[in-house]
Amino acid sequence: MEIVTKNAPHLRNPKARVSRFMGDVSIALTPLVLFAIYQHGLDALWILLAAVLSMVATEYVYYQVVDWLERRREAKSDTEKKIRDLKLDKAQLRKELREKKSDAAKEAYDSFMETYREELPKLKEKLREENKQAPRKANKSFRLLNRSFTLGNFSVITSGIIYGLTLPDVIPLGMAITGGVAGILLGKLIFGGLGQNIFNPAAFARVFVTLSFGTALGYQAFVDAEAGATVLTALNENLANQQIVETYGYTALFTGIGLPGSLGETSALLILVGGLYLALRKSFDLFVPLTYVGTVLVLSLSVMWTQGLGFWFPLAQVLSGGLLFGAVFMATDPISIPVTRPGRIYFAFGLGVLTFLIRLFGNLPEGVVFAIVFMNMFSPAIDYPRWSRNRFSARSVLIFAAVVALAILITNVGVYYVE
């Protein structure tokens, strides 16, 4: 046996794998996918396929291009490398001269520049001749799988399914594909791929679709088909519109059967089943969906109380629209949310407040994806080392409680003036 040394620890948890929890999310989404196909027929299947494949294909093509560029850089000739090194040396010496301003540095720079002026034209001439004799060949070793492609740990498939499930059932396939490409490219790859993205790619893609095609589709028709929109739009226009909720009945609101809306967001029951599975497998942070839904519930309860509405109002707020889906599957994507537990709770609280405010006062009926994308931008600020802490301190709990009270107050004052 050969003895090798390593730094401690010499043991790793064999159960901890990225592919495990990303795969778990895909498994938790499966009942929703089946339900969408049951409810909307084959249309749903095509939309979901378009969403998943557009994202997977975009990531694949992107990394193939990255790999190809890298191979090209590696394939540079010796003369090219010499020219590059010479230029780098010059930059280095110039930088030293600017910083130190000493005579020694000046001397070194001057003597280097003499050789530089001599060498550079020679090397350039040599390169030109080399290219004339034998045109540069790009390294053509094509590999089917490239190293950074994240198909193996389910992350891109999960994004694709989540994005597909947030789409309405009447969306043309072209729009679904455009959204998927934009979401994965602008929401994830442009920042450096898995682990570096500041936005949740699925939420970003969904926002992209709403903003780009909302009017093109005809806003009214589009809105009608959107996430539980018939319920929420009506509420958005008139807070005390209880009839809308009663048309569908609470059973429909809970199970999603016969409810109009986007593919995967209607069935609260199946979303909760998926969430339960993830919680049992410890594949997400349970505190995020709990805080998120809890915040919306508390805010709507307070509005119910001040406006004298019935208990149907908070119930409709929680069960309808994409709230549960967003809370369980989108807000828990660990990459784009803060890393500490207090940070995650602040983040989820922010999501709840934003969602509720957009629903009540915004001109969009559905606030979940916008809230998620908006709060994603605050993750680095919440994680800022100066104030991010691993545990709650007495002081942070006090401040947080004050912020919660303030949020409730502002919401109710706003409702009072708008009504």
Place this chain on the structure above:
Amino acid sequence: MIGRTKRINDYKQIDRALPAQRFVDPEYVFLPLRTGRCAEYELEVEEGDDVALAQRLGMRRGKFFEQPILSTVSGTVVDTVEMTDEQGEKRPFLKVRNDYQDTPAEGMRERTEEEISALSKDEFVEIVKDNAIVGLGGSGFPSYIKMTSGHDIHTVVVNGVECEPYLQSDYYLIKEQAEEMLRGLSYIMRAVGAERGVVAVKSTKGALVEAVEKELGRFEGMNMQLAKVADYYPQGWENATFEAAVGTKVPVGTLPMEYGILGFNASTCAHIYEAVKYNRPILKRFVTVNGDALKNPLLVRVRVGTSVRELIDLAGGFREDVEQGNVVLGGPMMGVAAPDVDVAVVPTTVSILVIEDEEHVEEPCVRCGSCIYSCPVDIQPVSIMNAVKRGDKKALQQLEADRCIECGLCAYVCTSKIHVTDYCREGKRQVR
């Protein structure tokens, strides 16, 4: 997974019903002349000299203390050889041939209980110092310095938790020498004037709970208790043990003595008993020889100074189908990987583990937060890693990277298999 990990797989598969094997007498013993804490030494014997058991062979000198080098066998001094010490570095060792006579040195004699109760604190400290008793949990810190900290001590805690996977040395010690351990505790309590003694063992180790409870019956007037602590990692970390056993939170960076608590490892207590009762230094100790790359893992009581090569042979040697392995001195979570097996058992050698080497493919960090949730000192390993990567010293200070205890849990739980602990070590180094 995403959430707090407190339990880790413990691999303690040596049959607990068996007694420890007694492999005590190697032909040669190797005694370290220099250690990590003592850079200089001075020898009082020459090659070819005859030495007695527990005879002083010289002195090690450190920055703030000195320590006698004591022979663990009687026999002849052979020469000085270069060997790997428990920190994985090459250091000089004195090679002594064993004559199997165990001729005791002059000072070695038994004290009666009356003599012991008449000892003053200074005399007691002198005995512990002269017998070179150090913290046997792995720290190697001289015990007499702990006793002379100058703070008022009200509680002495015996740490028998042994939370690292694979290790069973303290388990066997408590099972077989519970009485010695408790007598050691009573001597320490008398010496430092503590009112209370607490023995902390894991609640899951039924045999230990039973053994300690039975022996505690002999010490009825002494106010000594058993504290059953939960089976977590790193519960054996001193501060975690104090919190679980006594309920006192000792912040990282302060001494437990400031809070009136003094902690000793279970083996240290047993050896303090031997030092006081028989004036005997650490001659033998329990060593776990374990790991998945060994044929017959075992637990032995060996003479201090035994070569590790012999112990590995005793365990049947390396398994043939293992191509690469780590030889770890200490536990797998915090132990040091030795570059070779030219190692001798020193008083602080708890175990020799030979573990099959595993290649871990690092994936990009997905910020799952497992390391932050699991951190026992409540710092943020992943944020420290990112700060180290971008060279942000200010952020490292704000993240309190110097509080890291290098327990290894962050790398253990990492879903992307990143060596987070290494980054934390680097961050800690940069802050200090």
